[in-house]
Amino acid sequence: MNGIIAELDIGRLQSRLTDLARSQIPFATAGALNDTAFEAREAVIKEVDRTFVSPTPFTRRGVRVRKATKQNPVAHVYIPPIQARYLRKQIEGGARRNVRKPGGALPAPADARLNRYGNLTRNQIKTLLSKPNTFRRTINGVDGIWQRMKRGRRKLKLLVVFSRQQHYRPRFDFEGPIRQTVQRVYRKNFGRRLGQAIRTTRTRFVANAVLGR
Numbered sequence: 001m002n003g004i005i006a007e008l009d010i011g012r013l014q015s016r017l018t019d020l021a022r023s024q025i026p027f028a029t030a031g032a033l034n035d036t037a038f039e040a041r042e043a044v045i046k047e048v049d050r051t052f053v054s055p056t057p058f059t060r061r062g063v064r065v066r067k068a069t070k071q072n073p074v075a076h077v078y079i080p081p082i083q084a085r086y087l088r089k090q091i092e093g094g095a096r097r098n099v100r101k102p103g104g105a106l107p108a109p110a111d112a113r114l115n116r117y118g119n120l121t122r123n124q125i126k127t128l129l130s131k132p133n134t135f136r137r138t139i140n141g142v143d144g145i146w147q148r149m150k151r152g153r154r155k156l157k158l159l160v161v162f163s164r165q166q167h168y169r170p171r172f173d174f175e176g177p178i179r180q181t182v183q184r185v186y187r188k189n190f191g192r193r194l195g196q197a198i199r200t201t202r203t204r205f206v207a208n209a210v211l212g213r
Helices: 010-014 019-023 025-051 081-092 122-130 175-211
Strands: 064-066 076-078 094-097 106-109 134-139 142-148 156-163 165-168
Touching (some): 025 076, 122 156, 134 156
Antiparallel strands (some): 064 076, 094 165, 106 156, 142 156
């Protein structure tokens, strides 16, 4: 999960600017980077909504911005460690193991009802196991929560599967929306920010001259 970095040929640009404009480049650069980063953040949140079924507010809030400054002209769009812990596999793919209880099994829904965010919670597992017609057992090599069926051909229905690790394939594009936003809006944001900085400085200069400062 790399940061967002926008590059501009400042040396070539400076040769075309007045001394006043050149002095405002650091301010314009930081402002343009921050504007672009926040636009990129919104693009990533939209990607979260497209990728996941009813993502939790906690996941959507996990897309953050670390702002650039005049001294450090780099802005980052990032995901904090607590959300990155479960989103990383959705971004990069790979296997997930139970880090809280080494050797323990991870639950995955098979035919169980999920909450409104599409997740299987601990309370739901407890509720399932408290019912008289459900139980946890390994059947035909599958460790899971099973339900005894009253009707139909199937005598048992698999509700939840437990496994030592779960495999994920990449499906959440984190960097794509950031890259596209930088390419689309950074130069526009820089031009706008530079114009604002120049106008503000000129206004301040005129006011100081009138006041004799």
